[in-house]
Amino acid sequence: MTKPQLRIVEDDDDIRTQMKWALASDYEVALAGGRAEGIAVFTAVRPLATLLDLGLPPRPNDPDEGLATLSALLAADPLAKVIVVSGQGDRQNALRAVGSGAYDFLTKPVQVDELKLLLQRCVHVAELEQEYRAMLEEQRADVFEGMVGASAAMQSVFTVIRKVAPTSAPVLILGESGTGKEMVARALHRLSPQRNGPFTAINCNTIPENLLESELFGHEKGSFTGAHAQRKGHVESAAGGTLFLDEIGELPASVQVKLLRFLQEKKFQRVGGRQEIHSDARVIAATNANLQEAVTRGTFREDLYFRLAVVVVRVPSLKERASDVVVIAKEFLHRYGVEHGKNRLSFSTEAVRALHAHDWSGNVRELQNRVQRAVIMADGKRITADDLELSAAVTAGAAQTLKEARESLEREIVQDTLRRHGGKISSAAIELGISRPTLYELMEKLGIAKDSRD
Ligand SMILES: Nc1ncnc2c1ncn2[C@@H]1O[C@H](COP(=O)(O)OP(=O)(O)OP(=O)(O)O)[C@@H](O)[C@H]1O
């Protein structure tokens, strides 16, 4: 085991040597004689704890130099643990130092026992904080253009988006309902050279068939009953930007032909018009239907399919990215917590387990709705499985598969070990004979909340 790093900033040679002698067996001690040296040493090593004499040269009888050193150390690391050592009768300044962020103070002559005890406590707190910081770091969700996803499946979606966005190639986005297809389309637009142009979304399923052609391509005055004036369509108004055609599988055959021509030539005519109009709108299409099947059935043109599907982005269902469920849920919890003035809410261990166990056929949207409702319903500080309306889903289906049995045994062992180690990840990992990251992964998989100490 490596010893914790300790820095002593003290100008009195005798005191320094005494301290070093007393502490060398437990700490990796380095010495500094004044402010500049103290700061330099601190920045280089980031010690777990620093002992700081308040009376430093050039004015050893004045606490200003020590206090200035303290604030420099805290500016470099707001969580730095600094114990100030003050002269006798200088309690006032020692308290001032604590007021400005020092961890604690000692008065000279320093009692070795007292010093050791205080350092032990201080280092323990510093270690806990470091562990917590590392945990937060690991927990930090990978967010890409507003999409949360640390799973390999989502990371590869992000990679494709990064690559395709800068081109003007059409993109076909496939995925079940509520998986985030529109988010992908918006990300593609935001990262494209047309980002300052319009993003126009049309749902081909919600516009009546007879109006869709005119919605998309516009019409001339008098071209049909009700066409009182000339009107531009979305293909025209999305020029310089992106046209997002949602539920493309619902596009009627007549409009399919016209869209195909537009994709081939970037040109079209308004309904009832003869004039060729040019638009450089980039087309992104999406569907939750099986387009290839529609092609086989003959309801979707094959040539149009190939034009649209130059690049295909398949957004995985939430089931295919189980490891993202809790991360996304936490993101929604944060969002709705702020919105509803309940930002201290967290998920109970049981709720996390229920989130893992649920069959997310409604994908991200279902998850979003459940978390939003839970935030509104939650009474205490913790969101329960009940708040998420998930408890039934978990208790139902008593039959255990071998995998479930193994996981529940694993969960028990991990929870028990964590409990015995007071929630301390590193020591629990040692007892379990696995590395810390592996334990984190295991906890994630088993739905054990990382902040859980029960
Ligand atoms: N990875 C993600 N991170 C955070 N929020 C997400 C993510 N994916 C989707 N969402 C949210 O889930 C909801 C559904 O996403 P979106 O509308 O993009 O899905 P969709 O696939 O277009 O759904 P539909 O097929 O029903 O049109 C939205 O509120 C969106 O903000």
Ligand SMILES: [Mg+2]
């Ligand atoms: Mg959508």
